[in-house]
Amino acid sequence: MAARPFAFFDLHVVRATTLSPGFARVTLGGPQLDGFGHGGRDQRIKLFLPAAGHSAIAVPRDADDWWTGWQRMHPAERAVMRTYTIRELRRAEREADIDFALHPHPGPAADWALTVRPGDPATLLGATQDENAGIGFHRPDGTDSVLLAGDASALPAIAGILAWLPAGTPVTVLAEITHPDDRQDLATRADARTTWLTPTADDPQPLLTALRAHPLPGTSPYAWVAGEASCVRALRRHLVTERGVDRRHITFTGYWRRHASEDTLIQEAIAAAA
Numbered sequence: 001m002a003a004r005p006f007a008f009f010d011l012h013v014v015r016a017t018t019l020s021p022g023f024a025r026v027t028l029g030g031p032q033l034d035g036f037g038h039g040g041r042d043q044r045i046k047l048f049l050p051a052a053g054h055s056a057i058a059v060p061r062d063a064d065d066w067w068t069g070w071q072r073m074h075p076a077e078r079a080v081m082r083t084y085t086i087r088e089l090r091r092a093e094r095e096a097d098i099d100f101a102l103h104p105h106p107g108p109a110a111d112w113a114l115t116v117r118p119g120d121p122a123t124l125l126g127a128t129q130d131e132n133a134g135i136g137f138h139r140p141d142g143t144d145s146v147l148l149a150g151d152a153s154a155l156p157a158i159a160g161i162l163a164w165l166p167a168g169t170p171v172t173v174l175a176e177i178t179h180p181d182d183r184q185d186l187a188t189r190a191d192a193r194t195t196w197l198t199p200t201a202d203d204p205q206p207l208l209t210a211l212r213a214h215p216l217p218g219t220s221p222y223a224w225v226a227g228e229a230s231c232v233r234a235l236r237r238h239l240v241t242e243r244g245v246d247r248r249h250i251t252f253t254g255y256w257r258r259h260a261s262e263d264t265l266i267q268e269a270i271a272a273a274a
């Protein structure tokens with residue numbers, strides 16, 4: 001029988017640290033990480049946390065149809081589900097880092113990152129193979145450079161992409177953070193130029209302003225854009241309509257939406273599929 005492409009991984013918190021005013025890092029560990037598929041870049045996972053007032057993580061264990069079972073459970077009982085990026089996997093140590101952007105209206109996930117303790121449980125739904133459908137960054141043939149643009153929620157993915165890119169790749173990075181101290185060392189062998197941006201009252205969308213002002217790298221760039229949904233759409237529109245970037249050379253993903261929790265986005269997706 002073919003291996004399932006995705007599986008649940010029952011892990012525990014190894015440590016939780018505050019990286020900077022706007023970021024907390026939770027390191028998860030456990031022997032089940034031996035079977036965890038990780039292709040680097042923007043490798044996404046689903047993170048399951050105990051529902052408010054519960055200590056157990058209630059999620060159906062049939063990985064073939066956990067989704068139906070999870071939807072049937074009462075929202076107050078079932079595990080909270082959120083989408084995150086593996087910032088770094090250290091196979092030898094059986095450890096995986098997840099970096100949480102600490103946003104001004106923290107939901108259950110951002111709250112959890114600030115309050116977890118070593119030993120607390122966490123369950124991931126993740127890939128079982130290194131090349132897997134949880135990776136969004138795929139640079140098409142014919143592109144000669146990379147543009148990475150995103151807000152704080154996308155910084156872990158941008159870091160993962162930079163760590164993965166081949167030596168010498170020309171890369172322009174536009175990274176929005178909430179506080180100047182949220183800047184991170186982004187290790188890479190690529191030829192990357194990073195511009196850090198913080199929103200101001202006059203310019204609440206500095207990514208769009210910066211993109212308008214920046215020359216694109218190379219002559220045929222691949223653009224990877226992630227962050228708040230309406231901002232991501234505006235960035236993509238600018239790239240296609242004003243900069244003439246081939247729409248097939250853009251990967252754009254709304255990582256969150258203003259005034260909507262991920263629960264709301266899930267309910268909308270369920271309603272749209274029905």
Ligand SMILES: Cc1cc2nc3c(=O)[nH]c(=O)nc-3n(C[C@H](O)[C@H](O)[C@H](O)COP(=O)(O)OP(=O)(O)OC[C@H]3O[C@@H](n4cnc5c(N)ncnc54)[C@H](O)[C@@H]3O)c2cc1C
Nearest residue numbers: 084085100101103107108109110153255258259260261262
């Ligand atoms: C593929 C993918 C990968 C992601 N990777 C990461 C990651 O590695 N690190 C990370 O921090 N986030 C990441 N995100 C975004 C993360 O899933 C959302 O920010 C999520 O909504 C946070 O859950 P919460 O429980 O804290 O807030 P929710 O309960 O979902 O939302 C509560 C309120 O906070 C607002 N909100 C949610 N997120 C943000 C934000 N980032 N900034 C400002 N306001 C916000 C919502 O609009 C809502 O009003 C990723 C999303 C996707 C789709």
